[in-house]
Each structure stands twice: as structure tokens, then as C-alpha cells.
Amino acid sequence: MNASAFRAACVAVALLLPSARPWAQDDSADLPEQITISFSKSDIQLNPFHAFSSTEAQLFTAIYEGLVSYDPFTLEPVPAVAKSWTVSKDGKVYTFTLRDDARYWNGEPVTAEDFRNSWLHLLDPQEKAEYSFLLDIVKGAKDYRLGKNTDPKSVGITAVSPTVLRVTLNEPAAHFLKILCHYSFVPFPKAFLSKNDWNTGTTVPGDGPFYILKHSDSEIDLTKNNLYWDADNVSLSSIKILLSDDADRVTDAFNHEDIQWAAGNADWAKVTRTKSIVVNPLFATSYFFFKSSAPPWNNADVRRGLALLLPWDKIRVESDLYIPASTLVPKIASYPDVKGIDRSNYAEAMELLAKAGFTGGKGLPIPTIIIPQGEDMKRIADLMAGAWKSALGLAVEVKTFPYDDYYAAVQKPGYTLATTTWIGDFADPLTFLEMWTSDSNLNDAGYKNPAFDEKIRESMGESEPERYNTLAAAETILLNGAAVLPIDHTPAINLVDLSTIDGWYPNPLDIHPFKYMRVKALEPIPGVAYSS
Numbered sequence: 001m002n003a004s005a006f007r008a009a010c011v012a013v014a015l016l017l018p019s020a021r022p023w024a025q026d027d028s029a030d031l032p033e034q035i036t037i038s039f040s041k042s043d044i045q046l047n048p049f050h051a052f053s054s055t056e057a058q059l060f061t062a063i064y065e066g067l068v069s070y071d072p073f074t075l076e077p078v079p080a081v082a083k084s085w086t087v088s089k090d091g092k093v094y095t096f097t098l099r100d101d102a103r104y105w106n107g108e109p110v111t112a113e114d115f116r117n118s119w120l121h122l123l124d125p126q127e128k129a130e131y132s133f134l135l136d137i138v139k140g141a142k143d144y145r146l147g148k149n150t151d152p153k154s155v156g157i158t159a160v161s162p163t164v165l166r167v168t169l170n171e172p173a174a175h176f177l178k179i180l181c182h183y184s185f186v187p188f189p190k191a192f193l194s195k196n197d198w199n200t201g202t203t204v205p206g207d208g209p210f211y212i213l214k215h216s217d218s219e220i221d222l223t224k225n226n227l228y229w230d231a232d233n234v235s236l237s238s239i240k241i242l243l244s245d246d247a248d249r250v251t252d253a254f255n256h257e258d259i260q261w262a263a264g265n266a267d268w269a270k271v272t273r274t275k276s277i278v279v280n281p282l283f284a285t286s287y288f289f290f291k292s293s294a295p296p297w298n299n300a301d302v303r304r305g306l307a308l309l310l311p312w313d314k315i316r317v318e319s320d321l322y323i324p325a326s327t328l329v330p331k332i333a334s335y336p337d338v339k340g341i342d343r344s345n346y347a348e349a350m351e352l353l354a355k356a357g358f359t360g361g362k363g364l365p366i367p368t369i370i371i372p373q374g375e376d377m378k379r380i381a382d383l384m385a386g387a388w389k390s391a392l393g394l395a396v397e398v399k400t401f402p403y404d405d406y407y408a409a410v411q412k413p414g415y416t417l418a419t420t421t422w423i424g425d426f427a428d429p430l431t432f433l434e435m436w437t438s439d440s441n442l443n444d445a446g447y448k449n450p451a452f453d454e455k456i457r458e459s460m461g462e463s464e465p466e467r468y469n470t471l472a473a474a475e476t477i478l479l480n481g482a483a484v485l486p487i488d489h490t491p492a493i494n495l496v497d498l499s500t501i502d503g504w505y506p507n508p509l510d511i512h513p514f515k516y517m518r519v520k521a522l523e524p525i526p527g528v529a530y531s532s
Contacts, residue, residue, distance in 0.1 A: 033237035037261040038250045041243040047198040048183045049122050049129040062222050062514040063206040064186040067096050072516040073505045077177040091172025098163040103227040105211045112159035114187035120152050121193045131184040133440045139168045171461030178426040209234045209515040235518035262495040280506035282492040283330050283424035288417050288485040293446025300481035305352035307482035308345045309391045315380050321488040329429045330489045336472040340479035361392025367416035368397045372406040429471045452477045
């Protein structure tokens, strides 16, 4: 999940504070059933096949639901549209039984055929869906996704009946249900899948606990979906989502109790209720990566040679970063320790560059580094440029983009290194590694390494601890070849009034399913009478 707005939480530019509080709630509103929250302003994409931001992932917990969903506390898969499932003895066949009362907002039943059609749409080579590669573990899915086989019947996704879906895997995959928690695997009616512009109009046919009542550039209003199968256990009647990067306005609104949760867009120094600042470990890493699709940057010796010239002791400074890191995968239980590049080595660097045909750096193209606005990224990019200028005489170009434009620039050619923050989509190392495979739709680097691909493929048929060992070997290949240059592991930072909101739990994916949230009842004060 791309955290395009994450660093904006810490470097947001304070704009002029308005004289009035524009987000004050109507006193007549039914406050016990409504919460108001604020997210960083971004291009909200309602099409889950092409969404990739953390803001969209959070919104989708309200409006869509797949076979399974996240437990709000542990993040383990729990039954959702599928009320139960069985797994064959060989671990390759999953049979899901859907709920008879699963409905879209328009009242249509959610069927197994809807899941099959939606997943095949996700896999369609013409669709180029960002997360389609996650289904490569399904029999025939990869060849279908790559256009090597155009027969949908070759894919191991079968609607046995309206309420029974059977999925056949290539190999046993212990992480399969974790993957299905991802929003890319939600269902839609077949007639809607051909729609080109999902953002036109008020809403789209979802099957989640809420639906969109109002949608604009500055606000999204959600209301409870009474046709949702578990509606009786959904407490909130409505949710108001305010979209803004104006840190002063957001902080002022929170201080005045007009909003109850601000995710990544507050001025932390001006928060009056400091206990409401919730910081917790996040399954996330900020890193630079080489555009490795063309020479000479597709040469691991060139990349590693340049990486070994960098002053890592100055780049990964504890006072300027969250948790300085030389590895891509954050700490996770039972995952082996992996060693990345953590110090410079001038002699080895020069030896590698000479081996690649660039003795002393002669003949290397001028590197271009692109970064989003922000002091941290500017500091690091300048250190990189200075190191390569000093050691090799390279006049490195650093280009800075506004946050709203930066991630579009990453999708285009014309740069040597870029940076991003990646938040895991499920609690497993694979979410940081599989995206680097040669045919991944999320491989913005254009990285290709058969040895790395083979390790990822090998891990698919293994169980822990063997699978983790294989994935650690794959990460080592990435790091040793300097395809990715980790900078730090970032925390989740939220401003949330936990005295008002119940069902919101800190967790390493920073995902908080809306269906579990509720407004806490006021605790009576002794000797004070309340009237309705």
C-alpha cells in the first residue's frame, strides 16, 4: 500500500487559520451514532482494482467487503461474505460458503459468480490491475494475467453454486487467507465491471457496512447500509470524512472536539489533548530504489558500487528519522535477521564500478533523483548527490515534486532513483517482496532478477519456518544488489479521541475497520441528572 500522504503528517505546511470553524457539527445531529474524521486530501479512487493508497484502503473497509476481512485488533482473517470455508487435505483447494443474506446496497445478492467475475476482471491483462499478481498462487492465474492463456476456464476459480466458491491453488499457501483480506478481491455485479469511470456519480455498488451518501473533493459522507448482513452489529449510523492537508484547520477542529480522528494531517505541536496522539509500530518502510529497467542501472555491480559510496552514517541519522533501517522487511516474529548495506566501502565500490566498465565512474550517465517535497527527503537526496559528486565527479540532478504530483512522476521514465514509503497490505514479509518480481504490476523499478523470482516462487509451496527462510534469502538478493536502499521503518501516527471512539485499535497495518467502531456512551457523573 503506497503511503503517499504519510510523510505529509510530519512535514505538513501550515496554512492560514480561518476565523470560523468550518467543520463544527450541527448541534441537532445524532452525535452518539456519528463520528467525524479527517484524512489527508488525495485523489480518492473508488475502483479497488486500481487503488493503492492507505487512505483508500481505510475507506474501503466501510464500503466493500470480500470473503474475509481483518480482525480489528489482531488483523487475522475473519469470516465476512464467506461464513465458512474448508481446505483440502493437500492444502490446495479452498471451498468457501457464502452467506445467504449477503447483499449489495441495491438489494442484489452477492454470489459466488460475482467473485469469480470480479477476480477474472482483476486478472485481465488489459486491466493491468496493480495487485493482480497476488493471485499468482491460484492455478492458471499467472498465465491468464500475462495473456499466455486467454481461457478463463483455465483459472482455478469456480462458482460451484450461487453460494459456493472453489479456489484451487498451485501449491499450499498458508498466507492465502491473509491475501484475501485485501480490498482488491471484493465482488461486484458483472454489469458494473465494464464501467470506466467509477468516480462518476455519488456511489458504486458495494456490499460493505456503509455506503457513500455524498462525495466531493473535500468531503465524503457515509451512511449505514441496513442491507448489510451484519447490520445489527454496526453501531454507527453515519461517518463524515473530511479531506484536507490544512494541518492548522484539522488540529483546531480536533482541539474543539469537532472531529474525533485525524489520520496523518495534524500539527502535532498544537494538539491540546496530547494523550490523543497515538503512535505505534507500523509494518512500513521508507526507501529509495533504482529504476533498474535499463542500462547501466540494471547492473547490480553499478547499483551496489554507487550505494557503497553513500555516507550511510549521515543518511540514517536517528535524530532525523523514526527507526533507521538497512532492511526492507520490518521486524516480524520468526522472520530471520537479514543484513543490508549499512556502511560505505570506497575500495569495494571502485572495484565494482571498474568491473562493470565504469572505472572511476567514467562513462556513467548523470543520475537523476526524484523526491517529494519534504526536508528529510531533500537532506538525503543532497547527501547522495554530494557523495557521488565528490567520489566520481557526477553532477547529480535532484528534482522535487509536490506530493500531489510526485507519485505520477514515479510511474514515468526519466529518473535514476525515486523514494516511497510502503505499508504492508497484510502481515507477512511477502507483501514487501513479491512486488519486486519481474512481472509484478507494482514493480515501478522495473527490477528483473531470475534468482530473486525463483526464491519467491519457491516460497509459495513452503510453510514456516522454511518459507520465511526462503523469503529472507530473496530479500538478501534485493539488498545486496542495491535494487532497494532502505532508509527507515516508519510508525503509524494518529490523532484519535479514544474517550469518544470505541473499536479503534492501534495495529501494524494502520487499518481500522469502520464496522467495529462505535461512540462510547457518556459515563454518568454522580449527582448529575441527564435528560433526553
